Amino acid sequence: MDGGRPLLDLLAAPSSAAAHWPGQERAWAALEAAGLPGALGRGVRVRELFAPARWTAGRAPAGRVRDAARVAAGLAAVRDAAGAALREGRLPVVVGGECTTTVGLVAGARAAGLRPGLVYVDGGVDLRTPADNPTGVGDSMALAHVLALPGCEEDLLAVGPVRPLLEAAEVRAVGVRPVEPDATTAARIGLVCTPADRVAADPEGAAAAAVAAVSGGDGHLVHLDVDVVEFLDLPLADVPDHGQGLALDVVARLLRRLCADPGLRGLCVTEVNPDHAAGPGDVGQLVRVLADALA
Numbered sequence: 001m002d003g004g005r006p007l008l009d010l011l012a013a014p015s016s017a018a019a020h021w022p023g024q025e026r027a028w029a030a031l032e033a034a035g036l037p038g039a040l041g042r043g044v045r046v047r048e049l050f051a052p053a054r055w056t057a058g059r060a061p062a063g064r065v066r067d068a069a070r071v072a073a074g075l076a077a078v079r080d081a082a083g084a085a086l087r088e089g090r091l092p093v094v095v096g097g098e099c100t101t102t103v104g105l106v107a108g109a110r111a112a113g114l115r116p117g118l119v120y121v122d123g124g125v126d127l128r129t130p131a132d133n134p135t136g137v138g139d140s141m142a143l144a145h146v147l148a149l150p151g152c153e154e155d156l157l158a159v160g161p162v163r164p165l166l167e168a169a170e171v172r173a174v175g176v177r178p179v180e181p182d183a184t185t186a187a188r189i190g191l192v193c194t195p196a197d198r199v200a201a202d203p204e205g206a207a208a209a210a211v212a213a214v215s216g217g218d219g220h221l222v223h224l225d226v227d228v229v230e231f232l233d234l235p236l237a238d239v240p241d242h243g244q245g246l247a248l249d250v251v252a253r254l255l256r257r258l259c260a261d262p263g264l265r266g267l268c269v270t271e272v273n274p275d276h277a278a279g280p281g282d283v284g285q286l287v288r289v290l291a292d293a294l295a
């Protein structure tokens with residue numbers, strides 16, 4: 001403990017195996033070079049969970065996630081490290097890697113005997129499955145696998161000690177822009193979403209409402225996809241959506257409130273593609289936002 005707050009385990013999961021193309025496997029190296037470990041302080045302990053797992057070409061077998069075994073192996077490493085951190089009373093801060101990295105964090109919490117809620121801060125809701133996305137790109141499917149929706153990939157579901165890892169009522173999606181067909185699925189399964197414009201109007205209020213909705217006795221986890229930030233302000237997202245994102249300052253305020261809450265049990269930072277950065281200062285801006293949120 002450090003002034004009553006848990007010490008940090010910074011867990012690097014450098015992967016683009018589940019992505020649309022290579023790049024995210026270098027997110028950890030870029031964040032480390034930009035000074036993330038030192039900026040976090042709080043007795044940070046760094047663990048690199050596996051060697052960079054770079055995207056390879058190849059089509060998905062019908063009904064499957066591309067490269068499922070390799071993606072699942074990475075998620076299992078995240079599960080084990082995050083679970084160990086939580087059992088020691090430390091706070092896991094996972095650096096992906098793709099959105100699917102969060103499946104490993106939630107699985108780790110459940111393996112540690114906890115059932116925290118999940119605040120999913122992301123431009124999309126990642127509710128696709130191989131049944132409705134025949135490309136098999138796992139990066140559009142993270143929340144679907146947390147919720148174990150029909151049509152999910154067995155290798156990824158098997159990472160969890162239980163299935164589903166969480167029910168839709170235990171998740172709030174925050175910062176969402178309308179993306180079909182995910183929006184249809186969200187409405188069908190009753191996933192409550194806070195749209196991006198509502199976050200822009202009141203980031204602290206949106207954060208407080210999400211925490212109040214999902215954070216119970218075992219607190220809450222936070223997923224951050226950098227694509228929630230407007231790409232034209234901070235070009236880091238692996239799959240950019242120009243003109244649709246939130247101002248960096250809004251995301252910083254949202255994240256600060258989500259992480260300041262004593263119920264925080266873990267954070268997963270995803271979808272950083274350093275190849276998209278215009279210069280080294282861009283990754284540095286993200287380091288400052290993360291350090292400020294976890295200070």
Ligand SMILES: NC(=[NH2+])NCCC[C@H](N)C(=O)O
Pocket residue numbers: 099122123124126137139140141179225227239271
């Ligand atoms: N949150 C993410 N998964 N970001 C990557 C964007 C994925 C994109 N929505 C797709 O359908 O493939």
